[in-house]
Amino acid sequence: MFAPNSEAELAQAIGEAYAAAEPVWVYGQGSKAQTMRPVQAARSLSTRNLSGIELYSPKELIFSAKSGTPVSEIEAMLAANDQHMIAETPDFSALLGSTTPQTLGGVVAAGLSGPRRISLGATRDHVMGVRAVNGLGETIRSGGRVLKNVTGLDICKLLTGSHGTLAVMSEITLKVLPAPERRATVAIAGLDPVRAVAALAAALGSPYAVSAAAYLPAQAAARVPAVAWLQGSVTLARIEDFTPSVAYRADRLRSDLAAFGAAEILDDAASRALWAAVRDAQPLAAAADDAVWRVSVRPSAGPRVVAALEAEFGAASFMDWGGGLVWIAGPATDAAHDAVMAAALREGGTWQLLRGPDALRSAVAVIPPEPGAMTRISARVKQAFDPKSILNPGRMRAGL
Amino acid sequence: MIVQHQPKPDVLARRDAIIAGLRRLLPEDNVIGDALRLKPYETDGLSAYRQVPLAVALPETTEQVAAVMAYCHREGVRVVPRGAGTSLSGGALPLEDAVVLGLMKMSRILEIDYADRLAVVQAGVTNIGITNAVSAHEFFYAPDPSSQLACMIGGNVMMNSGGAHCLRYGVTANNLLGLKLVTVEGEILEIGGAYCDAAGYDWLGLITGSEGQLAIVTEVTVRILRSPEGQRAMLAAFDSIPVAGACVDAIISSGIIPVALEFMDKPCIHACEDFAHAGYPLDAEAMLIIEVEGSVVEQDDLLGRIREICAQFNPISMKVSQSVEESLAIWKGRKGAFGAVGRISPDYLCMDGTIPTSRLPEVLGRITEMSHEFGLGVANVFHAGDGNLHPLIMFDANDPESFRKAEKFGGDILKLCVDVGGCLTGEHGVGVEKRDLMTYQFNPIELNQQRRVKSAFDPEWLLNPSKVFPLEDTTPPAMAAE
Numbered sequence: 001m002f003a004p005n006s007e008a009e010l011a012q013a014i015g016e017a018y019a020a021a022e023p024v025w026v027y028g029q030g031s032k033a034q035t036m037r038p039v040q041a042a043r044s045l046s047t048r049n050l051s052g053i054e055l056y057s058p059k060e061l062i063f064s065a066k067s068g069t070p071v072s073e074i075e076a077m078l079a080a081n082d083q084h085m086i087a088e089t090p091d092f093s094a095l096l097g098s099t100t101p102q103t104l105g106g107v108v109a110a111g112l113s114g115p116r117r118i119s120l121g122a123t124r125d126h127v128m129g130v131r132a133v134n135g136l137g138e139t140i141r142s143g144g145r146v147l148k149n150v151t152g153l154d155i156c157k158l159l160t161g162s163h164g165t166l167a168v169m170s171e172i173t174l175k176v177l178p179a180p181e182r183r184a185t186v187a188i189a190g191l192d193p194v195r196a197v198a199a200l201a202a203a204l205g206s207p208y209a210v211s212a213a214a215y216l217p218a219q220a221a222a223r224v225p226a227v228a229w230l231q232g233s234v235t236l237a238r239i240e241d242f243t244p245s246v247a248y249r250a251d252r253l254r255s256d257l258a259a260f261g262a263a264e265i266l267d268d269a270a271s272r273a274l275w276a277a278v279r280d281a282q283p284l285a286a287a288a289d290d291a292v293w294r295v296s297v298r299p300s301a302g303p304r305v306v307a308a309l310e311a312e313f314g315a316a317s318f319m320d321w322g323g324g325l326v327w328i329a330g331p332a333t334d335a336a337h338d339a340v341m342a343a344a345l346r347e348g349g350t351w352q353l354l355r356g357p358d359a360l361r362s363a364v365a366v367i368p369p370e371p372g373a374m375t376r377i378s379a380r381v382k383q384a385f386d387p388k389s390i391l392n393p394g395r396m397r398a399g400l
Numbered sequence: 401m402i403v404q405h406q407p408k409p410d411v412l413a414r415r416d417a418i419i420a421g422l423r424r425l426l427p428e429d430n431v432i433g434d435a436l437r438l439k440p441y442e443t444d445g446l447s448a449y450r451q452v453p454l455a456v457a458l459p460e461t462t463e464q465v466a467a468v469m470a471y472c473h474r475e476g477v478r479v480v481p482r483g484a485g486t487s488l489s490g491g492a493l494p495l496e497d498a499v500v501l502g503l504m505k506m507s508r509i510l511e512i513d514y515a516d517r518l519a520v521v522q523a524g525v526t527n528i529g530i531t532n533a534v535s536a537h538e539f540f541y542a543p544d545p546s547s548q549l550a551c552m553i554g555g556n557v558m559m560n561s562g563g564a565h566c567l568r569y570g571v572t573a574n575n576l577l578g579l580k581l582v583t584v585e586g587e588i589l590e591i592g593g594a595y596c597d598a599a600g601y602d603w604l605g606l607i608t609g610s611e612g613q614l615a616i617v618t619e620v621t622v623r624i625l626r627s628p629e630g631q632r633a634m635l636a637a638f639d640s641i642p643v644a645g646a647c648v649d650a651i652i653s654s655g656i657i658p659v660a661l662e663f664m665d666k667p668c669i670h671a672c673e674d675f676a677h678a679g680y681p682l683d684a685e686a687m688l689i690i691e692v693e694g695s696v697v698e699q700d701d702l703l704g705r706i707r708e709i710c711a712q713f714n715p716i717s718m719k720v721s722q723s724v725e726e727s728l729a730i731w732k733g734r735k736g737a738f739g740a741v742g743r744i745s746p747d748y749l750c751m752d753g754t755i756p757t758s759r760l761p762e763v764l765g766r767i768t769e770m771s772h773e774f775g776l777g778v779a780n781v782f783h784a785g786d787g788n789l790h791p792l793i794m795f796d797a798n799d800p801e802s803f804r805k806a807e808k809f810g811g812d813i814l815k816l817c818v819d820v821g822g823c824l825t826g827e828h829g830v831g832v833e834k835r836d837l838m839t840y841q842f843n844p845i846e847l848n849q850q851r852r853v854k855s856a857f858d859p860e861w862l863l864n865p866s867k868v869f870p871l872e873d874t875t876p877p878a879m880a881a882e
Contacts, residue, residue: 059649060757060787082655113597122597124605125574138845146754147786148571148826150560150609151834151841152868153850157573157605166601178655201515207538207629245698298516298594324595349595367599373587378601380856385849396600 003046007131007139007170010050014168014390015137017043023393026164028068028103032110034096036163037366038358039392047105050170055145058083062128062145064173067105074104084179087123088114088212090279095292096355105169111161114279115212115238118204118321120177124160129173132159134166135386145173158381164392165400166385180240183271184250188261189230193217193303196235197323199260201299203237204322206256208249212238212275213322215302220283220318226266226274235260236278238271278320285316286329291356293330293340297349299323305343312339332356337364344368367396402449402490402832404866407497411454411477418477419455422499425467430505432456441482441500445547446490446833448749448803453480453494460505462580462588462618469616470586472499478862479584481612483524483555486547488750489831491559491611491867498865503554506618509533518577518594520621523554527561530622539624542569545827546735554617560609562827564734565691567785568659569625571827573608580619581607584858594621606853611829612864614857628693631659633727634703634720636710637684641665642761644686647713648784649757651690654709656702660691662734663784665764668741668792671779675740676733679726681717688784689734691727737781738792745777745794747803751810752828753817757787766816767791774809776802788826789817815840830868838870 004010017024023041027033029048047068056063058081065074071089078084089107093099108130113122129143132155142155149156159167188199196215203210214236221227227234237257239249254263266274277283286292295305302323309315309328313336316329330336337353337360344351345368353366370378382389382400394400411418419433432438433455442450454477459465472479478498485492494500506522509529513519514537519530527548530541544563545551551561557579562571569575578592591603598604607614638644648661664672664680664687673680680687688710692702703720710718721727733740741748755763764780771778777794791813795806814824814834818841824834838847851869854861 057756057758059653061652111597111602117596121570121574124602125570134849138849140846140849141842142846144754144821144823146756146822148562148566148754148788149823150573151824151830152838152847153613153853154560154573154606154609155849155853157602157608158853160605161600161602177657181655198515201517204517205514205539205626207626209628242701244701245694248695248697296595296597296599298513298518300513300516321596348593350593350597350599352599370600371589371591373583373585373589374591374603377583377856380859381601381853384852384856 001044001046003049005049007050007133010168010170011133011137011139013045014133014135017390018135018137018388021388021390023390026168026392028106029100031093031098031100031102032096032106034098035354036395037361037398039395041393047103047168053077054171061147061176062173063176064129064145064171065104066171067103067169069104070101071104071107072101078176079179082179083176086116086120086126086175086177088116088279089123090114090281092280092354095281104172108160108169108172109162109164115214115275115320118213118324119209119211124157126175127156127160127172128175130156130159130169131171132167132169135388135391140167143173147175163395165382165395166391168391182243182246183238183240183268184246185266185271185274186237186250186253186257186263187227187230187266188235188257188263190232190261191235193306193319195260196233197299197303197319199235199257200237200322202257203253206253208239208253209241210237210253211240214278215319215323216283217318219285219316223283223285224274224277226270230264236274238275281327283318284327284329289332290329291332291336291360292354293328294352294354295326295328295340295344295349296324297326297344297347301347301349302326305347308343309339332360334364341365365397369397402493403871404451404495407495408476411497415454418475421471421475422455422457422468425471426457426459426464430458430460441494444485444487444490444492446488446831448797449490449493449832451494451496453498453500454496456500456502458502458505462582465501465582465616465618466586466588468501469582469584473585473862478865480864481558481616483552484526484550486551486555487559487831488752488828489833491829491831493832495866501616503552503618510619514539516594517624518621519624520619521553522619523617524552527551527553527556534624538627540627541622541624542575543572546738553620553622557608557617557620558610558612559829560827562783562788564660564662564783567661567783568657573605575623576604576608576620577623578621579604579607579617581615581617583615584863592621611831611868613854613868614863629695630699631691631693631727632699632703632721633689633691633730634706634718635680635687635689635730636718637681637687637716638713639685639716641686641764643713644688645760647688647710650709650712651706652785654705656705658690658706658785659693660689661783661785662689663782665780667777668737668779668781671740671744672733672737675736675743676729678729678733679719680733684716689730734781741779741792741794747795747797749793749795749806749810751789751791751793751813752826753789753814753822753824754826755787755789755817755820755822757784759820760787763789763816763820767813770809770812774805776806776809787822811837832867835868836870838868
């Protein structure tokens with residue numbers, strides 16, 4: 001393993017791999033090594049030594065950091081200024097059995113977003129600029145350090161969520177926002193999934209700026225102390241803002257949702273704990289050897305995916321994003337994976353096999369294949385960045 | 401006159417055959433070939449540049465777009481996509497040998513789903529048309545460029561348009577879920593859909609803002625949002641630009657993100673007040689329009705906090721709107737700013753660059769100096785929260801020297817934006833206007849990377865040529881290695 005100490009060393013290392021036409025397994029600290037497809041590579045390269053905050057301007061709502069910077073370090077820096085990362089970056093370490101810290105480059109390369117994704121956008125929406133080294137060993141920049149950053153083609157968006165298959169990011173500029181003064185969660189106990197998603201649609205369609213909306217069936221709710229006492233399934237809508245606004249809106253939302261049942265209002269501390277758990281998929285009742293999938297569909301279709309997979313293999317589940325993100329746990333078999341794919345396709349949605357044994361992740365489509373003509377364009381775009389296919393080959397899809 | 405690609409002689413020679421070929425694919429009225437009817441398509445919102453196209457095709461369905469694209473690809477004909485033609489960077493400027501593919505007949509709203517909070521619309525639906533279609537249910541489509549009455553969602557996607565409220569709601573890219581596309585070869589593709597975050601490469605993010613370089617957009621799935629309970633604006637006027645800039649910083653640092661935070665300098669205040677009679681303070685050097693939303697109680701709370709912050713910067717005046725009518729009047733001045741400047745100067749260039757907000761006083765000071773150096777007036781209006789400048793350079797189009805100076809002045813402002821750590825564009829795109837400045841922001845390696853991505857979608861560079869990339873650079877690059 002080689003861990004360059006500078007962008008110049010990174011570019012040199014990739015340039016050498018390019019010259020030798022040898023594939024490179026690129027990672028940060030490896031906290032997500034157990035997700036996506038395993039990579040077979042002669043060389044490996046970690047960005048862990050490219051660490052440190054380069055710039056932080058709270059009044060301009062941006063920071064820049066080297067890609068190997070631990071996310072925890074960034075979160076601490078932002079918290080000291082009452083700001084936060086907008087997409088509520090999840091930490092799947094417990095789910096994936098990882099003990100290493102997440103890096104900024106890792107969460108951006110994986111394109112992961114938490115509960116706030118439905119209200120304020122995904123991680124990719126907040127990546128304002130990147131510096132990266134492509135598969136030729138060339139250093140490229142895209143975007144900038146300003147909030148409207150797109151001049152020319154938006155390479156930042158392309159690199160976000162590309163799992164290191166196009167270029168190795170060395171520095172990333174992210175937009176941030178003030179952290180809310182207060183949070184509250186309106187919680188309704190005892191709804192079934194269909195009724196719950198209708199309640200969440202009403203909440204998200206209200207004028208009260210609901211920032212997150214999730215449904216935990218009884219088995220999932222029992223795993224989260226902040227809502228376990230409600231005894232049964234819970235339907236959850238979060239409001240976060242200045243204190244007077246939160247009090248006012250939570251109260252209004254509770255009365256607007258009265259038709260769905262009596263609601264409790266969870267306070268700031270309970271809301272923090274609850275949504276951190278939802279963000280990291282802690283409510284998912286996955287057995288140690290279960291596979292875990294994330295299925296994204298239109299929100300009203302979430303309950304149908306849940307019902308289909310419960311019938312198919314007794315899936316454990318919960319829903320985030322107002323019903324649009326369905327977390328599924330079940331046996332790590334080809335048959336279960338086929339059922340998940342079929343359920344997602346039936347609803348015109350997408351899936352990711354987030355956790356599973358290497359053999360399963362090597363054998364199946366961990367994410368959907370490209371649609372139609374996109375297969376050809378996708379291969380050409382890969383070649384435009386990485387002509388010898390040396391960067392994380394096969395990480396996203398077999399042969400790419 | 402702007403320099404464009406040399407027309408292909410063989411295409412010009414086959415003009416009649418190409419028009420006949422297009423007429424076999426589309427209804428008779430939807431192909432324009434005669435000089436008189438081609439004339440309106442010779443320019444867009446950047447009317448200083450003009451070129452009559454070879455022909456205009458006006459498809460009504462995605463399948464017709466695909467047929468036209470496949471035909472043009474087979475015949476080696478260049479294609480310039482066009483929505484409402486409101487581009488301020490010449491993004492829809494035709495070429496002599498190109499077919500303009502106008503999407504204005506594709507103006508149907510296909511689906512509205514309030515429970516899932518999305519709308520599926522054809523590319524030729526106007527920006528305001530989406531909001532109008534859902535406003536009875538108290539929903540809206542968030543990005544609101546100043547041209548929103550005319551501009552079309554397909555063009556908004558291609559330019560990644562913003563607007564006055566994108567500080568709170570984001571730009572076009574942040575409000576999309578899916579696109580239906582037609583490739584240069586004429587294949588129909590769907591990316592994204594009615595759900596969040598398609599797995600794999602972020603094609604949606606790449607296509608948005610790609611200025612017609614990669615594919616034709618025919619349908620767009622947008623997020624629609626529930627309207628807030630209400631909104632209210634206030635004005636704060638200051639006797640110096642640096643003080644107003646410091647006040648902007650203080651508001652953002654306090655943790656308040658207003659839905660809009662707009663900045664105008666003295667020349668712009670005067671032009672807008674003459675036009676809108678909004679009660680703008682004429683003695684101020686700089687003025688902020690600050691808007692908040694929520695219930696009346698929440699508005700009072702936020703405006704109270706903002707007034708307290710503004711008061712620390714010795715404002716000349718502060719005025720909180722007391723009614724919906726007063727708020728509308730305040731916005732009428734701002735949204736009419738370009739037209740208002742048009743009343744005091746027969747011609748103006750509307751520039752569009754982005755700077756780190758901390759560099760604002762220095763940049764505006766330098767623009768004022770340049771205004772004296774060039775002998776041309778300039779009015780500044782911009783989105784202060786995100787540092788997106790819109791200097792309006794006033795000139796006389798009847799005087800070629802005046803126009804030449806205005807172009808140079810504009811170019812120098814954009815270079816200044818890059819020098820202080822910003823970008824050449826905020827929301828108008830590169831188009832033809834700024835393509836030759838791309839080498840100022842990007843080095844050859846970076847431009848080549850972007851060009852190879854373009855080639856991945858459009859190997860023969862038939863889509864919207866002479867835009868975005870410096871002209872000497874626009875031969876298709878070979879892939880780096882095979």
